[in-house]
Amino acid sequence: MLTREGYALALTSFLLSALTSTIVIYHPLTLSMFAAAVFSFMYILMASRELRSLKPKDFTFTRTVSNQDPKPGERVAVKVVVVNKAGRDLELVVVDGFEGLTLVEGNVVVEKHVKHGEEAELQYVVEADRRGVYSLGPLVVKVSDDFGLCCKYITLEREARLLVRPRLVEKPRLMDSVRRAQALSISGSGFSVKFGADDVFREITEYEEGQPLKNIEWRRTAREDGQIYVRKYDKLNRLRVVFLIDCTVSNMVGKPSLMDTTISSVASTALALLQKGDAVAVKALGAAEPATFYAYNTVDFEGLNTFLTKLKPGLGFDLKKEVEELSWFDAVFLVGRLSSVDGHELRLVENDVRRRKGVLFTIIPVLSDGSEVMRLLNELEMLRIKKVKKQAEFVSVVRHTELPQYLAYLHRMLRAVP
Template sequence: MRRVRLLTKRGTGALVLALGCFAVANQLGLVELIWFGLLMLALVIGSVLAVVAGRGRADVTRTVSPSVPEAGTDLSVSVHVVMRSTLPAMGGRWHDDLPRAVTGTAYGTFPAVASGFSRADRTAELTYRAVPRQRGVHWLGPLEVTSTDPFGIARRTVSLGELTRLVVTPATVELPTLSGMSGRSGGTVPSPANRLGQGTDDIVARQWAPGDSMRRIHWRASAHRDELMVRQEEQETAPEAVIVLDRGAMRWSPGALERTGADAAFETAVTLCASAVVRLVQDGYAVEVIDADGTPLCARIDATDAGALEDAMFALATVTARPDDRLLALIDVFSGTTTGPLVVITGHLGRRDAEALAVVAHHSSYPMLLSASPEPDALEAAGSWATARLRDDAAGAWRAAGVWRSGDAAA
């Protein structure tokens, strides 16, 4: 707990006046000036003791709603203060220290608190609203309370409580559904999983094996094959989509490697990544978010798993660039496999990079390549990728790539 004690301008003037009275009284031999100086000095000392006596011991608890806000959205902060000192505390002004990435009106009037010997309430409830401007981990506090004596001579500023950790998830924007692609309508490559006793009406028959229930016998198939056949139900699983956030530091400015919010282009990429996750999950896809080398950035998000979606946003809150460059590792990641929509978000993109990635597009039913800083003709060299330049408007880039793909398909 940090304390700062100092005299106000009025208090400094009173102290100078007292010392001046002593000096003049000694020169002129005026006893009255000595008494006046003693009075002023006593007033200064008494005022200092008044603000110092109320010790700044308190428990501070902050409640943030929502607890994990999205960048750019309003949040409400409630500060509960419980005074620990038995002496009364004078009222004053309070200020909750906010980081640069969070703006708000975190100040107000702090109420006077009664003595601990009384039965009066010794708590204070403070509230304010704030807006986190950047994703990442931020710290609220400490709470600073400034008290002044009734004469305005002495002032004390006390820092109370500990810091409160605030995790801010990336901002998201509304994205349109990809043209002709909806996971709920089966518009992509499915990933079926055969399991006994589960699924919908997609029923096939297999040969009976010891341990199979007689209730599962498929009589029509048994009669057709002249042997016992049992029902095997094929479960439909949500179609898959993959989002690749290229974190290679060579693709972005050096700030993207240092901390969140330092590179505007990288922040736009993260916003697009988070927004694409929300869009594809809402459209019924099971979404995987990976780095360019296939490293998962969060757990797989199934279409009906709201908790996994929240965890994904939490993971994207702190993602930064990394030192190496692995964009072309995508060729090996998707070698021998296929997926539904494949969204690749990168920074700098050279023509050779685009030409090398052209083969990856054939492993997706809807490949999208968005670059924040493409070289001239780089996007045109990407083959069958739906491409767009990623500027400040993440939704605009998404729509641009979608329109290109739709027109290409129509042609």
């Protein structure tokens, strides 16, 4: 194809040649313009024909990404190297693309005269401020003739996906505010599992922060100087936990959005649950592509995390129907703004969960008061929640920053219930 300059030259030479042979006739000038026009068109024709012979196999390329598993806010350095294997010198413009990411450093375009065997290198740094599926590419090489009149675009790679997974909270500590403010919000009285009843001794290991003191192996600890040891048990009973995440667009408020915070918290808690031998199911309510993911051990967490990464907000859901579709659960965590659900519906769901011998935790995260507008929005939100709580008093309200801690708290509490 022609470049902008190529179009301009072709058009100019055509028009001037037409002008000098119709209304501005002076034979030396007319012939001069004609010769220039013939040269322009012939050159464009021949150069484009030569460029057309180039194929993607005339180049080799590598794209190196520094961070294979980036989290929101983390930087990803990308290095692209394109090597000319065409057997001749080329005027190259290498262009790499990205979708949804923010360019932090560097440039995604490089222009270079590349001899055979030489390379053109491109380096840039991008970041994503929220979790999701992003793409790098397409990687396109623009080859132009020596004078920049015509060019050919060759796509070396369509798109490479970049998963920005939710940031996990490592060892969430129980915040005092959570401990103090939140009452036990368990709905339902039936426990299908005798929690922690059937522990089977497995090994003695060094003590790590957060492990229960009742498991300390005092004899071994007394023998060793300054090192505390604990007994580890395998639990024969497996707790089956279901997370129902409200993925409707109403959860996209805040930065990071409530939905992202919820997903990060659920991912962290799910990992903790899986590490303790529990089974986890996550159901995306009202997502653009509603689905359920089941994880039975830590190996499945990778898939669960990818599933959570890909979640996109949708329009709405029928909570009662979604809960009825659940095949198993001992505990159900319902997390999100739940703006499309009223108290009556929550009460019905709670009854359903209880009937099936499960426990329901309903948690509505709210944004922190940042600005005056946010404070007003929060007041409105609290009025709505208050109305919901009139019919469903078991609903818990948690600041979105404290959600991971609160879920961890519920998880520990669930384990501690005799």
